[in-house]
Amino acid sequence: MDERTRARFSRRSVLGFMGTGAIAVAAPGALSACSSSGGGSAPAATGPISAADLARILPAYQPLDLVQPDIPGVDGSTPGFTTMPARLVKSVAATPGKGGTYTVMSPAWWTPPPGLGSNTFYQAVNEQLGATLDFQVADGNTYGDKLQAVLASPKDIADWVVMPSWNIPPRFGQGVGKLFTDLTDFLAGDKIKKYPNLANIPTDAWKYSAFNGRIYALPYPGELIGNAIFHRRDIFEQLGLQPPTTPEEYIAVAKAATDPAAGRWGSEDVWNGAQFIFNASTDWYVQGGKLVSRFETDGYREAVAWLRQLFESGAVHPDAVAGNTQNAKDRFEAGQTLLTFDGLGGWEEALTRVRPSNPSYDQQPLDFFAPAGQEPRIPKGAPAGIFSFLKRTDDTARIEEMLAIADFCAAPFGTEEYQLVRYGVEGEHFTRDAAGAPTLNAKGQTEVTSTYEFLVSPPIVNATVQFPDMVRDLTDWMARMSTFSVEPVFYGQQIQDPAQYSSLGKPFDDLVKDIARGREDLDALDEAVKTWRSSGGDELRAYREKFLTGDETEI
Template sequence: MRRTPHHTWSRRSFLSALGAGAALAATSPLLTACGSRPGASPTGAVSDPDAMGAVLPNHVPVEFVAPDLPGRLGAAPGYLSYPAQLVRGVPDAPGTGGEVTAMTPAFWPIPPADNDYYDAVNERLGARVRFNIVNGSDYAAKLNAMFAGDQLPELTVIPDWDVPPRFGEAVGTVFADLTEHLAGDAVEKYPMLANLPTRAWAYCVRGNRLFGVPTPAELFAVTSFYRHDLFEELGLAPPTTADELRALCEQITDPNRNRWACGNLFLDVKRMFGVVPGWSRESSGRLVNEAETEGFREALTFMRALFADGHVHPTVAGSNTGQEKELFENGSMLMMVDGLGSWHEALARQLPGNPAFDMRPIPPFSHDGGDPVYFTEEGASIATFIRGDLEPERIEELLGILNFCAAPIGTEEHYLVNYGVEGVHSERGEGGSPQLNAKGSREVTFTYGFLGAPPPSIAQAQYPGYVQARYDWEVAAAQYKVSKIDEGLHIEEPPRLTSLEQRLDDQIQDLLRGRTPLDQLDSIMDRWRSDGGDELREFYDDALSDVGR
């Protein structure tokens, strides 16, 4: 293992990396309302950055195999071939021979409980992990039931979108406070966890104490993709302005050929018009929601026109969700918005039957041809929590298991967790990249990977050109990255106001699809303000002002 030079993030250096608003003011009554109890009051809460630095783990990067394409500007590093020689990153088994209980979601068929993959990983762990794997669509309900019945396993994976109600109020009594185990140089007992970026750990700070081990997120969540192969057939090029995008849609859409331009691009259209997600401050200092801005109105008007002109596939136009992946991959529509991780997943599905299939992200652009903006995501959106009634020795054992699961590319552990046993579950393919065989496809799923994961890297070299293309796009977009005003802060809204966003989004979807007249936007926003939007603004304004933002 090669360590990069030891670098300890201080509170000030971390906040400086967050960008604008790093200067801090005194803590307000809002931030101290919880006292020493971690969590949130019924009026909501926000982590105090001034205290956060004291609980964040040191960042001590490790590198077992140097990437072919070093990470730049926060973009992930790329590996043009999967490392041929693997290193044992965790020499000793972290477990003590007993059983560990864990609950994770699954967004795929649940594997058999007893299989050779589990046996192989458990042997290396020195413990038998007994998973309670729950279908992703049922996970929130299961979490709520487990909380209510006080029946949580030792390790619980909680995605951001499934956080139980009033979680902030319960976290300090239900889950273990990991501050003393991981803050500062204490984390260096677990080198793979010390390798996780500081911005990911900030996601796990609640009530100015550290709860949970994060799964680091990618720098950007979603973008617009286009079918490069079909664009070439049609002699088209990706757009560089909003006008070009509209004209491109006119050229593509041809219902007689079962071809439409796009799905619902609104998420990226908002970015194209410079709409800051969530909350931002006007030049006057007034805090505004994205839906109150002129850019949002322009983006809404633009996307609504694409719907009205018939450029959005009718299946998507008739539904708020649709079947965009399928329609995009079969060529029925040529542009869509999706997560970056969907790229290599689509290649895996399509290339065996269609070797010409080639999807790519649209190069960075803005509505007027000027410099674009790409807003960075939270440092993590998934974390693993340890049950709070365990003895310190048991917590350390479980952290050792999470440390094993977070081993990065180039290690035996990373291969085993993600691809099982070479020759049993997977074989090396193009570029040395592991590929699951039939047995691996049945047995290996993202179970241990949910418990712990390394920082993102781009290593799917089995897809020709993919690593270089994705790396190039990420670096290009990272040149225009912008941090949101709440970057690095864990803010929990007052529970009575948490449904406002969904209600507003439902109304926006009706506006986009022409179900509601566009001139109703002002009255919709007036109703949103009176229903709690102004109260939510006051909450965010106080919280952000008190930390200098």
């Protein structure tokens, strides 16, 4: 697999995990040095907003029907394409830009591409845009630190800033209007129709792009479900094992698959999967009409107890028992473990790595299950995972030009624009494989990167046409699981907790590891919960209660 493809898949894996509560990492007070510089009045400090007020500022959803998927989505699940469209559609009739020049700050978790002056990919896209975007690409692993420094010095802010959700600083809502342009009056309601590709982005993604009741960000939409417990179906069939359908069966099957003499263990450490099974995978729940932390729920305790039983069974790989999670993918792909938890993007990565040498390799997600007498309750993933912001300005012409450029970048799969911003020019940056999918050549691997698509993206589709079996299996699985999807408490709301509470949950991470491995008793959870409450948990709960709308489902 080429570097560019590997980078794209790795990023998608990261996005898959964001639905489970990725934590923003940034120093408190990063925006304390911000000053007003035009673009309308700054918003008040972050606070609750009514559902009615929020609905009034959201863009009107206008889904596009340019290219029909081979497998439609169901109730928000990701649609699938098992083949490339016979003909690409042009979604933007006129050149969107007016000759403007804009600097763009963007992350990269791979080797940064050459700059504008020597990058023919940038030059080709900018030519079609009718404007110049000059990307300032920074290391994604230290991007949060870079953002802090830039946001603290408004004069250093680029015209367009990409911000992954996990890099949004504390107290960002207090300063967002001092730094970035309020887009509400350009996009609210039917005004979005001026930008059809932006109007094709689901409402929940726009809702999640609102800070203090105003639209400030352009979103990179997420998936309904981003994670799964996977099993090696090929080896299961060789061993005569059936996929588990209950928590008890999981342990039994994992134990039956374990054969240390053959170098095979049934399971990795699937703590994240356990929290899904026992309905304890989101931070907050409403139970009995009250807001409770997941640490306080019966489901969390049951998940810890189940995980301990799994470890006691001897079915967990010794390296996982020792805490080595870095090589979990390698162990699973090599058949050393047969059950693991991963982001859905990891499926595509694995097939690309393993299928060339092992054509029979077959990993499949388990249908989510729950304890006896219960149905699965799968929390919806974050409606967006990456955002971009326009530097605060009163220049309406510049704002509208950048929004027109964003509309071009948001063109859906099956369009000329989608292909251009992701793969460049055919023959120069990419060729096509046997399935017709674009494949970057050596030049493309060096120059093409995910910069334009980070600005804003269309709804996600599964279009890995080189693996049509995976497309069918994944699309069908997500459609089945969509029946059990639920909106977690505070779904789609941009809420930033006070910085002093950011590490409250950390002791539970270490405690769960100790309980699972028999170093602590399950009763240690009771004392940990008491400590959490007295150390700020009750205050955090009171803060969060202000954001309840009264319409929350008890889950």
